[in-house]
Amino acid sequence: MSFAGLYERLFYQALRIRLVEERVVALYPSDRIQSPVHLSIGQEAVAVGACGALAPADLVFGSYRGHAFYLAKGGDLRAMFAELYGKATGCGGGKAGSMHLAAPEVGFMGSSAVVASTIPHAVGAALAAKRRGTGQIVLAVFGDGATEEGVYHESLNFAALHRLPVLFLCENNGLAVHSRIEARESYGIVRHARAYGVPASTCADGADFVAVHAVVAHAAARVRDGGGPRLVECRTQRYMEHVGVGRDFDAGYRARAECDGWRARDPLLQDTALVGRWTPVIEREIDDAVAFAEASPWPEPAELLTDVA
Amino acid sequence: MALAYRTREEPAAVWTYREALHHTMREALARHPHVLILGQGVDDHKGTFGSTLGLAREFGAERVMDTPLAEDGMTGIAIGAALQGLYPIQTHIRVDFALLAMNQIVNLAAKYRYMFGGRFAVPMLIRMVIGRSWGQGAQHSQSLQALFAHVPGLAVVMPATAESILRIYPWVVEHYRGPVVSLEHRLLYDVGFHVRPEAWQVDPDASPLTSRRVRAGRDVTVVATSIMVLEALQAAEHLEQAAGLSVEVIDLGCVSHPDAELILASVAGTGKLMVADTSWRAYGVCAEVCRLVCERAPRALTAPVVTLGMAPAPCPTAKPLEDLFYPSLRRTTDALARLATGRERHGIPLPEEASMADVYKRFKGPF
Numbered sequence: 001m002s003f004a005g006l007y008e009r010l011f012y013q014a015l016r017i018r019l020v021e022e023r024v025v026a027l028y029p030s031d032r033i034q035s036p037v038h039l040s041i042g043q044e045a046v047a048v049g050a051c052g053a054l055a056p057a058d059l060v061f062g063s064y065r066g067h068a069f070y071l072a073k074g075g076d077l078r079a080m081f082a083e084l085y086g087k088a089t090g091c092g093g094g095k096a097g098s099m100h101l102a103a104p105e106v107g108f109m110g111s112s113a114v115v116a117s118t119i120p121h122a123v124g125a126a127l128a129a130k131r132r133g134t135g136q137i138v139l140a141v142f143g144d145g146a147t148e149e150g151v152y153h154e155s156l157n158f159a160a161l162h163r164l165p166v167l168f169l170c171e172n173n174g175l176a177v178h179s180r181i182e183a184r185e186s187y188g189i190v191r192h193a194r195a196y197g198v199p200a201s202t203c204a205d206g207a208d209f210v211a212v213h214a215v216v217a218h219a220a221a222r223v224r225d226g227g228g229p230r231l232v233e234c235r236t237q238r239y240m241e242h243v244g245v246g247r248d249f250d251a252g253y254r255a256r257a258e259c260d261g262w263r264a265r266d267p268l269l270q271d272t273a274l275v276g277r278w279t280p281v282i283e284r285e286i287d288d289a290v291a292f293a294e295a296s297p298w299p300e301p302a303e304l305l306t307d308v309a
Numbered sequence: 310m311a312l313a314y315r316t317r318e319e320p321a322a323v324w325t326y327r328e329a330l331h332h333t334m335r336e337a338l339a340r341h342p343h344v345l346i347l348g349q350g351v352d353d354h355k356g357t358f359g360s361t362l363g364l365a366r367e368f369g370a371e372r373v374m375d376t377p378l379a380e381d382g383m384t385g386i387a388i389g390a391a392l393q394g395l396y397p398i399q400t401h402i403r404v405d406f407a408l409l410a411m412n413q414i415v416n417l418a419a420k421y422r423y424m425f426g427g428r429f430a431v432p433m434l435i436r437m438v439i440g441r442s443w444g445q446g447a448q449h450s451q452s453l454q455a456l457f458a459h460v461p462g463l464a465v466v467m468p469a470t471a472e473s474i475l476r477i478y479p480w481v482v483e484h485y486r487g488p489v490v491s492l493e494h495r496l497l498y499d500v501g502f503h504v505r506p507e508a509w510q511v512d513p514d515a516s517p518l519t520s521r522r523v524r525a526g527r528d529v530t531v532v533a534t535s536i537m538v539l540e541a542l543q544a545a546e547h548l549e550q551a552a553g554l555s556v557e558v559i560d561l562g563c564v565s566h567p568d569a570e571l572i573l574a575s576v577a578g579t580g581k582l583m584v585a586d587t588s589w590r591a592y593g594v595c596a597e598v599c600r601l602v603c604e605r606a607p608r609a610l611t612a613p614v615v616t617l618g619m620a621p622a623p624c625p626t627a628k629p630l631e632d633l634f635y636p637s638l639r640r641t642t643d644a645l646a647r648l649a650t651g652r653e654r655h656g657i658p659l660p661e662e663a664s665m666a667d668v669y670k671r672f673k674g675p676f
Contacts, residue, residue, distance in 0.1 A: 061389070093426030102425040109392060110425055114416050120382045121417070124389020124397075131345075131371065132394060151412070154382025161377070307427035308461050309487045309565075 001281075010052055010209040011267060011274050014044040016282050017068045018268050020077065023286050024067075024084065025245040032294075033084045035097035040068035042207075042239035042262065046171050047072040049203075049212025050139060050232075053220050059107045059125050060139045061118040064099040065171075066111035069141055075103035081289040087296035094299040095307075115176075116142055116149035119168070123159045126166035126229075137165040137223045145176030147189050156196045156229070163228035167219055168193065170231065171206070173238040178253040193231040206236030207266050237262035324504050326497040329471035330360035333478035334398065338368045341396060341482060345372045347387055348400030348436075357400050358438065358498055380406055384413035384435070388421065391431040396482055404437035404492055405448045411456075418488040419462030430486040434478070439494045439535070439587065442631065447623035452588035454534065455597070457490045458565040464489045464518050465565040467587070469538035471502040473562065475509065476517040484513045494536045494587065520568035522575065526557035529581040529649040532572055532598050534561045537585040537617070537636075543660075544642040552657045554649045564594060572598065573606045580611035581648050585641065590618040615648045617641060638662065 003009040021039045028037070040047065047068035051060065054073075062069040070080060075091065083090025084098055091103055102110040109125065112118045122140030129136040146152055147170060159166050170189055174181045193200040199222070203215040212234055219230040237259055241248040249256040263269055324332070337344045346361055352375045356362030365373035376383045380401070387397035401407045407414070414435070421431045440449040458465040464487060468474045474493075481489045523538065524545055531541040538560045545556035557575050561567050576582050582602060586594040595616035602610065617636045624634055636644075639659050646655045 059393075091426070092424065092428065095426045096424055100424045102428050104428050110421070110429065112417065114412060117385065117412060117417055120385025120413070121389035121392065123382075124386035124391070125393045126389070127386060128390045128393030128395045132343075138389075151379075151381045151385060154377065154379035155385070157377055158379065158382060158386060307423050309422070309464060 006052075006213065007210055008274065010045075010048045010213060011271065012278055013048040013052070013072055014209055015268055015275060015278055016285075017044040017047065017071050019279065019282050020071065020080075020286055021067060023290065027290070028245045033098075034086060035084055035099070036243050037067075037084070037098045037245065038065040038243050039240045039245065040065055042259075042266070043171055043173060043236045044068050044268070045209035046169070046206045046212055046234045046236050049209040050141075050169055050216045050234075052209070053213050053217035054137070054139060057107060057134070058137050058139065059109050059122070059129075060141060061109050061122040061125070062101075062111035062141045063115070063118065063143065063146070064111060064113045065143070066101050067098070070101040070103060070108050070111070073103065073108040074106035075101065075108050077285060077289040078292040079103070081293035082296050085293040085296070086298070087293055088299045088303070089292070089296040093303060095303070116146035116152050118142075119146065119152055119155045120158075122166050123155045123164055126159065126164035127162065130162075130164055135224070137167055137220055139167050139169055141169050141171065143176070144170060144172040144174060144181050144189065145179075145184070146170075147192070148176075148184060156193060156198055159229040160197045163226070165223050165226070166229045167216070167223050168198070168229065168231040169216070170233045171236055172233050173236050175238060175242070175254070177242045178251065180253065189233050190231065198229050198231050199227075200231035200233065203232060203234045205265070206234035207262055209267070239263075322504055323501045324471040324475070325499060325501050326468075326471050326474065326493070327359045327499065329474040329504075330493070330498075331362065333474055334361055335364060335367070336479060337396075337398065337482045338364060338372060343394055344396045344398060344482060345374060345390070346398045346400065347374050347376050347383055349376055349378060349402065351375060351400055357402060358495065361400070380409035381413050384410040385417065387433050387435075388413060388418050388431050391433045392421070392429055396432055396434075398434045398436065398482075401435070401437045403449050404439050404453050405451050407435070407437050408453070414457070414463070414488070414490070415460050419460045422487060423462060431488050432486045434481055434489045434491060436491050436493060439492055441494065441496050441536075441635070444626040444628075444631070445624065446626045450624040452492065452535075452586070452619070454492050454564045455588060455593035458594075458597075462487070463565060464563065465492070466490070466518065466563050467492045467494075467535040467561070469497070469533075469535050469560050469562070472504045472508045473517075473560070475504060479511050480517050483511065485516075485518070489518075492535065497536055497539075500539070518563040518566050520562045520571050521560045522557065522571060523560045524556065524558035526555040526579065528555045528579060529583060529645065530557045530559065530572070530575040530579045531583045531585055531645065532559045532561055533585040534564065534594055535587045537587055540636070540638055540641050541583075541585050541645075543638055544645050547642055547660050548646055548649065548657065552646070552655075554646070556645065556649065561594065561598070567598070567601070569601050569605070572601060573609070576602055576606060577609045580609060582610065583615045583617065583645055583648055585617040585636070588618055589621055590616045591621065593618070612648060612651060615644050617644060
């Protein structure tokens, strides 16, 4: 695939993620995906913009809302669908499901269902990268809710104290499950990080993957040059319910109008020419991955007790 | 007998628990450039009760790293470092503080290998110290091995002797690819132990994460953990001297991976079982060893099992209450004599001193 510049390249990746997740939505009623899914539809631009600004050897630690970062970092699509199906060919051999995707071969170092719990792993990996002189930087990906967890503060402190090459990336969709940020946080995420001595900036339009790319690339370069940790907050919008494949604007915790503003400037909805150009080829790739998952075997019974300790 | 207190005849073969800890920490740093020690005060003038003393000066503050008061975060940082090729040794000067890290230990470290289908390994050692006596109280004295051993994915050890440390720590640093939780007993730090020459042979294929028979006997089996191994050995010696009873003692050693065959074979021979643990008896090591026997060899028992452990309460600080809280050597010996003889009034004279009395008297805290 050849692209005319950064916009097209990132657009293609973002569209691919959206179509993958829309396929998940379509497949879900079949009950072949027996795993809770936390979809990134609406937030894809953050993943592709951020991962696009990293080097291939750089590492990413994600969260349960992890499909987008898994794919943006280069995780294999067949292995992802096979994992959602619980098949032996999945990226976790059928033991991970949607919430624990990993692709260490491309630097996607896993994702956890416990909010904020991989943030210190990114800091520890950065400690190892610094000690071993690998030149890698490490991206810690988390949502706004994660900044309320104690371990986030512990991680910021240690990373700043030891000037570790870690980039904290907050996907701020303003929601923790169904709780709004103004009901949860007494602080601003960027100002708070600065209090730890962590330079921080905001990308106000997290739907603009080129803008995200620019902000993250700027921060990543400083981190890589030994400037210590940084934080980037990307404002974004979760189109779907917290977990599952539905939309829940009727649930009363947020208004559809909030989402409409984002949709009006979402390139994946507005740039219909590119959507039309690439949808067929991406759908064929997805067809292939789904067929691979369907045809793959279940894990052997012996797998139940394999890799426990 | 494998274990004994320090004797003057063989000074070269006698190590205190503390000396063994310091030796293994130093050797790990010296032999393996990827090892680092992380913990509160590991570089200070007390050096984790002496076990890391001077190592920051020798190996640098980047490898023997004082940490913020952030147990959960530091455990996660250790996991991340382990994922990227370092071997972290983390210290908690009280096991009670490790409760702040339970999310990272239970939800992450224990599961990282399995839940990603074997794509990752988190080789790391988490050292936790159990406090006891001199008014340590409710939050400085717990023995939480059962909490950790309950969770698949963790290897949980309780070294009872200097030799156990010399066998286990170098092996796990070099050969084991998962998280190991070690509960070290503070009162053992000053005790000297014979170390047999074979303890220095580290065989990659012979995992020390198992149980060991430390005293052979015919009349009754004692399965014990940590300092209770020493208590059981003292009680066994006493009963042999006083009444000719023959007590077998098994050091459970690896709480998460006990040698069930060893225990079952012993119980098959003696027909009688005492489990002596450092913790509460319910839902813990006592209950687990009973499960093994009940499931696999219930007919081997000729008498009900006897269990010893802490009283079912938080630890009090007042000395008279604290003395009741822990099993004393006298109570341990009495229970063992009743089990071995099958008589409530066994008539065997009991030892007068409190258990480990000399050690307790020397232990004056604070730290």
